[in-house]
Amino acid sequence: MPSLKSLRNRISSVKSTQKITKAMKMVAAAKLRRAQAQAEAARPYATRMAKMMAALARGAASNPNAPALLVGTGADKTHLIVAVTADRGLAGPFNASISRAVRNRVRALEAEGKTVKLFAVGRKGRDSLRRDMADRMIGDVNFVGRRSLEFTDAEAIANRIIAEFDEGGFDRCTLMFNRFVSVMVQTVAETPLIPASAGEPANDDGDTADYEIEPDDGSLLERLLPRNLAVQIYRALLESNAGFQAAQMTAMDNATRNAGDMINRLTMNYNRTRQANITKELIEIISGAEAL
Amino acid sequence: MTVALEIISPERLLLARPVDMVVIPGTEGDLGILPGHSRLITSLRGGMIDLYENDAVVDRYFVSGGFAEVTEERCTVLADAIMKLAELDAQDAADELARAEADYREVDEADASAYRAASDRLITAQAKVDTLAERS
CATH class of the missing domain: 2.60.15.10 (F0F1 ATP synthase delta/epsilon subunit, N-terminal)
Incomplete structure (x- = not known):
């Protein structure tokens, strides 16, 4: 039986853990609200951009001189997977589920005889993937110590990917990130980035076909494609960030509850032990008195 | 309308x-x-x-x-x-123009996208300076 003193120590240590998890939960809840608002605010740009892309891509896809970013290199040999994770942990299965999905994808592609390269966004994903797939990593980015995500961050990532693509580093590029479904649920989602035409078929409402394009020498598309890539990445970063805060909030809520249960059990144990000690002492006194 | x-x-x-x-x-x-x-x-x-x-x-x-x-x-x-x-700043604009001009001179004209990026930047910086000159 543990001594009363050791039980008291354990209770107080669990209590201070609970205080920390409670505080983290509240911080995550506040950050979640901000992250959701940011993701919400970025949506109009992305939807308009998608519409424009659809209008332009329709005309250009059949053009033999269409830019490679849109139609691909024609080969399907080397794949680049961009894995978006968080920079910090303590968020339940948030980071691990991305790493697992990426690993499965890498194995599946390699079983098909393809070469796979990885690009890690976020510290946790980098650390996890580096363990057994370091030879496939071509780069990583993280936002440790940054207060908020800017569009220029996404643009920088997009530029690195495009530079690699222009050098012929890969044929296809897929983005894997946690989609924010609800506060309780984040699912692993993937978006094809290159070729852009492999993306979701534009919601065809028929009114996109008859635009005048200016300048019409294809340079508009060449400007739009890198921009579109950055927008997609930006959206994934924001979704992932909102998902991370939600996952952390849920995980910390669970931890707080578990700590509460543990405190109850330990307190029960402590009281029983204390009672047993008192009873024992009473018996000793009574039997001592009877012996007289 | x-x-x-x-x-x-x-x-x-x-x-x-x-x-x-x-x-x-x-x-x-x-x-x-x-x-x-x-x-x-x-x-x-x-x-x-x-x-x-x-x-x-x-x-x-x-x-x-x-x-x-x-x-x-x-x-x-x-x-x-x-x-x-009203938020434009003349000094910033002038600095930006100087940088853009320097970049533009150095860029390799054979590299189409880099060339376009540099010329876009130069046009933007020039427009900023012109706008400010016109205002004052």
Whole structure:
């Protein structure tokens, strides 16, 4: 039986853990609200951009001189997977589920005889993937110590990917990130980035076909494609960030509850032990008195 | 009749209001958008967006490039970076122009996308300086 003193120590240590998890939960809840608002605010740009892309891509896809970013290199040999994770942990299965999905994808592609390269966004994903797939990593980015995500961050990532693509580093590029479904649920989602035409078929409402394009020498598309890539990445970063805060909030809520249960059990144990000690002492006194 | 003007940056919706006319700086020249304009998608160079109401400019913004989508009743500007005219700073603009000029001189003309990026930057910086000169 543990001594009363050791039980008291354990209770107080669990209590201070609970205080920390409670505080983290509240911080995550506040950050979640901000992250959701940011993701919400970025949506109009992305939807308009998608519409424009659809209008332009329709005309250009059949053009033999269409830019490679849109139609691909024609080969399907080397794949680049961009894995978006968080920079910090303590968020339940948030980071691990991305790493697992990426690993499965890498194995599946390699079983098909393809070469796979990885690009890690976020510290946790980098650390996890580096363990057994370091030879496939071509780069990583993280936002440790940054207060908020800017569009220029996404643009920088997009530029690195495009530079690699222009050098012929890969044929296809897929983005894997946690989609924010609800506060309780984040699912692993993937978006094809290159070729852009492999993306979701534009919601065809028929009114996109008859635009005048200016300048019409294809340079508009060449400007739009890198921009579109950055927008997609930006959206994934924001979704992932909102998902991370939600996952952390849920995980910390669970931890707080578990700590509460543990405190109850330990307190029960402590009281029983204390009672047993008192009873024992009473018996000793009574039997001592009877012996007289 | 008015045009529903929307100015959107990647981070957020900056402005949505009906105007009588808006002038946007297209890559191939300024475009005055009135209601009933034919459908158009264009890229933008650095320059001023002027909002007109009752034949007078009511607001001016400096945009550093982007895209615009025009339909009969709507004009949507997807701006790279945008600020109010009053927020422009002459010293910053001059520095930016000097940097852009230096980059432009060094860029390899064979590299089409780098060349375009450098010339876009130069045009934007020049437009910023010109706008400020015109204002003062």
